[in-house]
Amino acid sequence: MYGMLDIEWCQSRGEGDGMWYGARVILLAALGLLARPSAAELDKKFNITIGYLPSITGERRDRQGLAISGALSMALEDVNNSTKLLPDVKLLLKWNDTRCDTVTAIRMLTDMTCSGVVAFFGPEGRCHTEAIVAMSRNLPMISYKCSDYQTSMLSNFARLEPPDTQATKSVIALLRYYRWNKFSIVYEESWVTVALTLENHAKKNNLTVNHQRPVIDGFKCCEEKMTCCAPGFWYQFIQETKNRTRIYVFLGSTAGLIDMMTAMESLQLFAKGEYMVIFVDMMTYAPKESLKYLIKTEDRGTTLVCPKTNWEMPFKKRAQSLLVVVSSEPEGSYEVFTGRVRDYNSMKPFEFPVPPALLEKSFNKFVSIYAAYLYDSVKLYATALHKLIEEETTYKNETLDYKKLMSIASNGTLIVSKMIHITPFKSVAGMSIRLDERADSEGNFSVLAFKNYTIEDIKCNASMVAVGHFQQSGKEFPEYKLNPHVPIDWPDGVKPEAEPSCGFLNEKCPKDDSQITSLVLD
Structure with a gap:
């Protein structure tokens, strides 16, 4: 409640008698000095x-x-x-x-x-x-x-708006569900807090972060004429990391996501269906805008139709190599x-x-x-x-x-x-x-994947659609629930693994050093 210093401060503001009167009423009420209400007034709110x-x-x-x-x-x-x-x-x-x-x-x-x-x-x-x-x-x-x-x-x-860091709990739940226990984090500068939170969650859950690399937003790169604006920037970035990771988590803009995946495609990383990219979008899922993860706005045009691109290989494999963790679409009316x-x-x-x-x-x-x-x-x-x-x-x-x-x-x-x-x-x-212990909304998140699926009002036979959601259970991490009616179409029909079967450095396979030199004696 308000103390005398608060009242004096408000009075000194010189905001008029009305404000002083309101503060005075509050103080009197706090001290119990106002007249008790009549019987008629008791019926009022x-x-x-x-x-x-x-x-x-x-x-x-x-x-x-x-x-x-x-x-x-x-x-x-x-x-x-x-x-x-x-x-x-x-x-x-x-x-x-x-x-x-x-x-x-x-x-x-x-x-x-x-x-x-x-x-x-x-x-x-x-x-x-x-x-x-x-x-x-x-x-x-x-x-x-x-x-x-x-x-x-x-x-x-x-x-009530879930902070960006809440999405990291869903990302961890997704990684654990598919046993992707090794992954890399790529993030734009404004997502540094989210990247650090994701790394901390990973360590607590015995997941290995292969790389944690910051990148500068593409618009800023070109506006300030930085080296990251060069066409080969992402190509070099992926070249430096691709041999020690298979799963990338990208935190940033959709434009940055598309640039990164374009570089990965140019390096033939999606050809065998071995690599996966997970993208985080805090905006609410809107089916009509679901192509934004695959094709830049300037390439989609203004009409809600399929872009002029080849939906078959290799673009299809690239699209199937992407999962998006996104704020869930509202339900009901x-x-x-x-x-x-x-x-x-x-x-x-x-x-x-x-x-x-x-x-x-x-x-x-x-x-x-x-x-x-x-x-x-x-x-x-x-x-x-x-x-x-x-x-x-x-x-x-x-x-x-x-x-x-x-x-x-x-x-x-x-x-x-x-x-x-x-x-x-x-x-x-x-x-x-659900609010967590800090009174932050834990949010409601879904997972999008590329499907042959027609969305209302869009003349297109494929898009990013919801294939699962995260169910808040009061535990530290939500539970990932697949939609049994909308299965994921993995590239080549097989879920990518977090690392090659023999390890990134072939360290899990025995070396063939058992050559035996035999001497044939007459």
């Missing part, structure tokens, strides 16, 4: 306010605020209209555009804190500094889109959910204008999976708060009052701990969400 910190404007290309904010309105409406979830509480909303700027986000956060906001949702992108500020008041901060790994160490912070999000975006309190081009029935503004993460974060917070109120009242046979409600709703450590313990949680996207 307690109002508490949550804060939302989206990126509506700003320089980030992947800002989500304009497309997904309606999901928060939906979640609030569903919670407030529920007779089973928080029946005595009504959630109100304060929100502000952070403009993708940390300084702006902190100003918004502190202003909302002084006005009595009990929990925060967001901000997008970088959020470690903001989470530290919220931690200084032990206020819960629940992220639907944050990439800062350091925040996982904070007890008041939870995230997710399209209905995204349609509602679009509608709520244009309603109060956001009232975002719809571009004229999108008013035509044939156009729909894309709504990403972050809308589901946002909706789920509010529902999960409300569920945790409901459980804590039950424990404080029903089990202890006490009556809920405003002071008690505020102390629970604004206790970040308590709320986040309860969120961890009440998962797995059914997502609006149809999947099960």
